[in-house]
Amino acid sequence: MRPRTQARPRxxxxxxxxxxxxxxxxTFAYMRGSQTKRPGGRTDVAKITYIEHNxxxxxxxxxxxxxxxxxxxDNGIPGIEADCGGACACSTCHxxxxxxxxxxxxxxxxxxxxxxxxxxxxxxxxSRLTCQLKVSDALDGLVVQMPEKQI
Numbered sequence: 362m363r364p365r366t367q368a369r370p371r372x373x374x375x376x377x378x379x380x381x382x383x384x385x386x387x388t389f390a391y392m393r394g395s396q397t398k399r400p401g402g403r404t405d406v407a408k409i410t411y412i413e414h415n416x417x418x419x420x421x422x423x424x425x426x427x428x429x430x431x432x433x434x435d436n437g438i439p440g441i442e443a444d445c446g447g448a449c450a451c452s453t454c455h456x457x458x459x460x461x462x463x464x465x466x467x468x469x470x471x472x473x474x475x476x477x478x479x480x481x482x483x484x485x486x487x488s489r490l491t492c493q494l495k496v497s498d499a500l501d502g503l504v505v506q507m508p509e510k511q512i
Contacts, residue, residue, distance in 0.1 A: 407501040411438045411456075414509045423496045429505065430454040430491035440507030447492040449473060452480035453511040454491040459504035463487055466494065481512045 406422040409432055413419075423432030433441040433454075442453035449472050458466065463486055469477070473493045477483045480490075491505065 404498065404501070407496050407498060407503065409496070409500065410502075410504040411440070412504065412506040413438075413440050414507050425497050427496050428492050429456075429494040429496060429500070429503070432496060433491060440511070441491060442511045443492065445492075449476055449490060449492055452476045452490065455480035455483070455511060456489055456491055456505040456507055457484055457487040458489050459506070460487065462503055465499070469493075479512065481508045481510050 404425075406424050409421055409423050409429060411419045411421070411433055419436065419438050421432060421436045421438070423429065423436075427435070428447055430441060430443050430447055432438075434443055441456070444453040445451040447454075455477065466489065469489065470493070473490050476490055477488050480488060489505075494500065494503075
């Protein structure tokens, strides 16, 4: 009786495994926020700085297309509760935008303005709901500070 030999993978299977491994590696690189430059110097992520009320800073890369709230949620940033999941139906993702950024953001729409009335100590010039701030290349470098508490 001849000893059994281990079957060698067929070349097509090897290519498929390599392709899958590359796809997984690219996905994890994207999730980690690797900044792949696109034409015109744009990237697929924006660097957002979240500052807790106690001063602790969290600088994270948030993929374009998400909201600033989703970036905080996905990266475990404390201080943004987002009870309504981003439906602009509460004020638990309230932040104070750094003064350098207040004029660079899109204007507050009426629904967000109504919800800000329920926020903890809103600032008429700096308060925003992070669920209403869509991340794009234009927000690269944005700095937001969380209030003492969310209500």
